Amino acid sequence: MIIDKLQDLAHGIILSWGWRRAALAMAAGAVAALAMPPFGFFPALIVSLVIAIWLIDGAGGAGAGRRFGPLRAAASAGWFWGFGYCLAGLWWLGAAFLVEAERFAWAMPLGVIGLPAALAFFYAFGFLAARLVWSAGPWRILALAFGLGLAEWLRGHLFTGFPWNSLGMALGQQLWPMQIAALIGLWGMTVLAVAIAAAPATIATAARPAGRWIPAGAALVAMIAVTGYGAMRVPASPSPLVAGVQLRIMQPDLPQDEKFNPANREEIMERYLRLSDRATSPQTSGVADVTHLIWPESAFPFLLHNDRRALAQIAALLPSDVTLITGAARAEERLRGDGHDFFNSIHVVAGDGSIRATYDKVHLVPFGEYLPSLFDGSLRALGLREFIQVPGGFTAATRRRMLEAPGLPPIAAGICYEAIFPGAMRADDETRRAGMILNVTNDAWFGDTPGPRQHFAQARLRAVEEGLPLVRAANSGISAVIDPYGRILSSLDVNIAGVLDSGLPEQHAPTIFARFGNGIFWLQLLLCLLASLTARRIAGT
Missing domain, CATH: 3.60.110.10 (Carbon-nitrogen hydrolase)
Known part of the structure; x- marks a missing residue:
């Protein structure tokens, strides 16, 4: 049966360790990039985040016998997942280093590999945060939504921010689903996209039929509701x-x-x-x-x-x-x-x-329009300059x-x-x-x-x-x-x-997001956190 094969696959991923576990996480992250523009293939995010759930499930076994072992194992899987995701989604940055190849080609690995490696630490944090509130039941889906939602918000704000290809963009490419941005913005869409895409993981891992199918069914209903809201919001007639x-x-x-x-x-x-x-x-x-x-x-x-x-x-x-x-x-x-x-x-x-x-x-582009002051002297000593040909770079x-x-x-x-x-x-x-x-x-x-x-x-x-x-x-x-x-x-x-x-x-009336900003996003995170902590307490884990 299909369910039996899915269970075998889930158990194999949960029990993986060493380089196989790292390779699985990296490949799963790379698959998620297919959900981003220009491809917009949402099922790729489902495959990727289902595997992410199973990898975090297996963090307990992978980190067994070590202090904070499960947390370290979850963070490690998150790093490899994030590295695969950012590498597959941002490889095109290398083209900028070839515009003036005689000046910048030597630094291409810093952009093509170094940046994804640095951004991957946000996903390591996201997996770790999820593991901190993890439970064995279906509510762990919301734990991942909490962890990755917070991680993506941090990626969009820390160190000047770089919210490129936030996971919420998986819902932000088709006309009807993207209308939910008027209510919850990109960060709220990220929490929602993670919860919807990760939900089918329970089909292969829940012990009871209700726990197996209810999360996937709820995700399907949520996706229909998001699309239906968009269909009702977009007027049939052209904008005046x-x-x-x-x-x-x-x-x-x-x-x-x-x-x-x-x-x-x-x-x-x-x-x-x-x-x-x-x-x-x-x-x-x-x-x-x-x-x-x-x-x-x-x-x-x-x-x-x-x-x-x-x-x-x-x-x-x-x-x-x-x-x-x-x-x-x-x-x-x-x-x-x-x-x-x-x-x-x-x-x-x-x-x-x-x-x-x-x-x-x-909001200037670091390294493209200016060199961060903390590293300016050392980077210039190494021969690295900002891409634009302006003495000293731009001023913000x-x-x-x-x-x-x-x-x-x-x-x-x-x-x-x-x-x-x-x-x-x-x-x-x-x-x-x-x-x-x-x-x-x-x-x-x-x-x-x-x-x-x-x-x-x-x-x-x-x-x-x-x-x-x-x-x-x-x-x-x-x-x-x-x-x-x-x-x-x-x-x-x-x-x-x-x-x-x-x-x-003509402009539209101010949206909920325009009036209240990220208020709904923070409420989403709080609800995901409370649900995860409650489930963890009930399970006694």
Whole structure:
């Protein structure tokens, strides 16, 4: 029978030890990466977390005879599981080291292997936390949801945070299931995804029929409820558009090794101007037929605000009633007069070529845009530099500000991977709600790999969480306009040069997540913890 074979498989995993146990954990973690973008194969997460349950079940035997042995065995399995997951999900980071191979290729193992190895400690903690409240019954499913939910939240916040491919993204790719983000956000989705995916583990390990089938049945009901909620939430009719706004997003698709080379200045400007004024339909013959033109992150190999010629070229392109919103690096002289601070910024440029507003990036990419101060001296001594060609790297802005542009609602701006942080797109001093999210980015570092698609999926989820439309301009793709329900109204795929014309969808009423943040997530964690502790107490373990 199938149940008998499942039981044999479960017992084999539970009783595994040594290198076989480590290899099983690593392979199971790697399988989970198939549930992430661009694959979105949710059953892969089920297989992976069912094995995770059985590995933690076996931690008692694997650690027998040693003080804290079960905890150490669980943490070890968690580390190998997390290493396999992050290695399979983040291998594409290696592409960035090959853009300037003569400078960075030697450091590729640090990104491709070193980063997953470091991130794996969060999953080691998650498995350990789960084992601390583990019991033999079906409630151990919630123990894993508690442990991994807390671990993923910590991964998204500690050491500046890196919530890339949080397990909740397994529910965040299809239109109907992703609507639950409006209630519980990414972290709540992570707890929910772990509980649903791990539940079938009891089919092969519970002693009684009720304990065997009820968790899997409850998980199925939960999945149906999540999908049904999404189906009811998403209206059948298209989102209404903001009156008087016609957007044009320019996607230049510049190779990364050319983008920051000052020698390519003229060619880059000519490409931007030509693409921006391209006719796309009888109704849109060029930039004169739009109200707002949007260019991607760090669009120039020079400082736009100091380059009168470039500003004059932009003024010649723009009609007086058209506004350009563009990514650009900018410099600011230090008060003490010993050089400049450089910022990764977004400029709002009026039709006369004047810069009317600026947003500076707050959440910089460690090692990509700056070297952490704790390691700066030693890393530079080893010859390691940040990827961007800015003296000393970028400086982070101290406050997140709303961006204002004529004719648009207040803008919650995010540059590059700022858009992967739930709840972080709001201004620090927000006295009124934003009306849209703007994400400018440059994913050309990573070529045609899963990386740009993962980035896009995570930015898309911010629209659902906040109930705001998302406008995204990417150098090499994916550029898009997305409504507050996560529906993609129009997009340009990876490695396509062109322009995208679209209206701006109206915002949705503030979501539960927008109003209360992670409150429901913390309640989920508390309930999982209390249920696990109660089950442990009843079982007398």
